[in-house]
Every structure is written in C-alpha cells, then in structure tokens.
Amino acid sequence: MNKTRNIVILTGAGISAESGIATFRGPGGLWEGHRVEDVCTPEALAADATLVHRFYDARRAALDDVAPNAAHVALGGLDAAWSGELLIVTQNVDDLHERAGARRMLHMHGELRSALCELCGIRTAWAGPLPPYTPCPDCGENALRPDIVFFGEMPYQMDRIEQALGRADLFVSIGTSGAVYPAAGFVQLAARYGARTLELNLERSAGSDWFDETRLGPASVLVPAWVE
Ligand code: BV8
Numbered sequence: 001m002n003k004t005r006n007i008v009i010l011t012g013a014g015i016s017a018e019s020g021i022a023t024f025r026g027p028g029g030l031w032e033g034h035r036v037e038d039v040c041t042p043e044a045l046a047a048d049a050t051l052v053h054r055f056y057d058a059r060r061a062a063l064d065d066v067a068p069n070a071a072h073v074a075l076g077g078l079d080a081a082w083s084g085e086l087l088i089v090t091q092n093v094d095d096l097h098e099r100a101g102a103r104r105m106l107h108m109h110g111e112l113r114s115a116l117c118e119l120c121g122i123r124t125a126w127a128g129p130l131p132p133y134t135p136c137p138d139c140g141e142n143a144l145r146p147d148i149v150f151f152g153e154m155p156y157q158m159d160r161i162e163q164a165l166g167r168a169d170l171f172v173s174i175g176t177s178g179a180v181y182p183a184a185g186f187v188q189l190a191a192r193y194g195a196r197t198l199e200l201n202l203e204r205s206a207g208s209d210w211f212d213e214t215r216l217g218p219a220s221v222l223v224p225a226w227v228e
C-alpha cells in the first residue's frame with residue numbers, strides 16, 4: 001500500500017461468517033424459513049410486527065455468543081495504525097468491528113444494538129428484546145422498532161460515504177455478494193474517482209468484474225495477509 005493515503009473498506013456478512021453469524025445468501029441464510037428480503041421491509045413490519053421484532057431480537061441475542069475473528073481484528077489494528085484517511089463502511093448490523101477496536105466506521109444498514117423511533121427518529125442504544133409498541137425514551141410514543149435499514153429505505157450516512165469514496169485511492173470490499181444497492185455500486189463509484197479496487201471474498205461475487213483485483217478465500221486469512 002505504498003502510495004495509498006485514503007482507504008474505504010466495505011464489509012458484508014462474509015466477514016462475520018467465521019465468527020458464527022450466518023450470511024444471507026449462503027447455506028443457512030434463512031431464519032425460521034424466512035428470507036431476509038421478506039422480513040426486512042416496512043411492509044413486513046406493518047403486516048407482522050411481532051415476526052419482524054422477533055427476527056431481530058433473535059439476532060441481537062445471538063451477538064452475546066459470538067466474537068470478532070482475525071479479519072475484524074486485523075481491520076481494528078489497521079484503523080489504529082493508519083495515518084491516512086480510513087473509513088470502514090459495514091453493511092453488517094452486528095457489533096464485531098467495534099469489539100475488534102474499529103473506530104473510523106459506520107453501519108450503513110443500521111445496528112442490532114440500537115432501536116429507532118418511527119415517529120421522532122431518535123436512535124437509542126438497545127440490549128435485550130424489543131417488543132413491538134415499546135415507548136420511545138425520548139418522545140414517549142409507543143413507536144420503537146429495530147434500528148435496521150429495510151429494503152426500500154435510505155441507508156444511513158450516504159453523503160459521508162460518497163465523500164469518502166471521492167477521496168479514496170484504495171477501495172477494498174470484504175465478504176459481500178454485491179447483491180444489494182447502493183453498497184454494490186460503491187466499487188464503480190470508487191473506480192470512477194480513480195481509486196484502485198480490491199475484492200477479498202470466499203467466492204466471486206456479482207461485482208467481481210468491476211474490481212482491479214479479486215482474491216478468493218476466507219476473510220480470516222485474506223484480511224490479515226492484506227493488512228500486513
Ligand atoms: C435503497 C438489513 C433507495 C440489516 C439489509 C425494488 C424496490 C425497492 C428497492 C429496490 C428494488 N430493486 C432494487 C432495490 C434496491 C434495494 C436492493 O438492492 N435490492 C436487491 C435485493 C436487488 N436496496 C435497497 O432497498 C436499499 N435502499 O435502495 O433505498 C431509496 C432512495 C431514496 C429514498 C429512499 C430509499 C436498502 C438496502 C438495505 C437492506 N437491508 N440488511 C439486516 O437485516 O442484516 S440488506 C442485507 O443484504 C445486508 O445488510 C447486506 O447489506 C445485504 C447483502 O448481503 P451481504 O452482506 O453481501 O451478504 P450475502 O450473504 O449476500 O453475501 C455474503 C458474501 O460473503 C458472499 O459473497 C460469500 O461468498 C462471502 N463469504 C461467505 N463466507 C465468507 C465470505 N467471504 C469471506 N470469508 C468468508 N468466510
């Protein structure tokens with residue numbers, strides 16, 4: 001990474017797979033027979049709030065049983081050591097990047113350990129179950145929902161992401177299938193701004209053709225090797 005100064009790293013479910021968190025589109029990517037696309041929508045929440053809240057309660061509870069793997073730890077170390085600009089943009093809603101020491105990061109699709117008030121928009125740190133119609137600690141309305149960006153909803157901090165991509169001279173994508181936009185389009189944006197693009201993934205993704213280089217293998221092996 002000799003001339004590299006500014007790095008943007010996009011991570012997806014594949015970086016957490018070796019920590020024991022199921023990916024979406026791999027084997028076991030279902031939850032109680034539901035595809036994420038079916039429970040991760042405003043319509044699903046309106047139709048069956050109990051199902052959707054239960055889906056996220058189960059995934060929030062599972063965080064207590066998993067730990068960051070070598071890939072998360074390597075990125076946490078890079079964040080601490082890198083003197084240039086660095087932004088880790090994760091599509092994941094788990095807290096494994098934080099627990100591995102990452103600081104310069106954001107969750108573009110929300111976080112399990114957070115609740116969102118549908119009415120006042122306040123985001124509140126949340127542990128434990130979140131039943132439907134829980135009162136918002138700020139406005140008092142019974143309108144708390146999982147703080148998750150559903151399909152059809154605008155991801156968080158898109159301006160900050162686009163500015164970082166505009167300044168990046170290296171874009172690295174780790175453990176994502178390139179199935180979901182706008183995240184899947186970041187490689188093209190980065191390339192258009194002149195960044196070099198690198199993909200670290202278990203298998204070729206929908207976006208592999210857009211990368212200057214694709215390395216195939218498990219994140220716990222590829223990421224530490226790349227960071228060194
Ligand atoms: C938006 C929530 C616009 C959290 C997620 C029609 C109607 C409405 C919208 C659309 C539409 N058509 C297209 C769209 C856009 C839509 C979209 O892209 N749909 C897809 C299905 C076609 N996108 C949206 O709706 C987004 N919003 O467009 O808003 C807008 C504009 C203005 C105003 C308002 C709105 C919002 C998308 C966010 C949805 N929320 N998650 C949660 O429940 O977790 S998406 C969900 O899937 C994840 O968050 C993640 O982002 C996404 C992709 O999953 P991956 O992370 O890539 O995981 P996956 O299992 O797919 O792949 C894992 C990869 O890892 C594989 O490649 C595998 O090989 C690899 N791997 C496995 N093991 C390892 C490994 N790699 C390394 N090591 C290993 N060990």
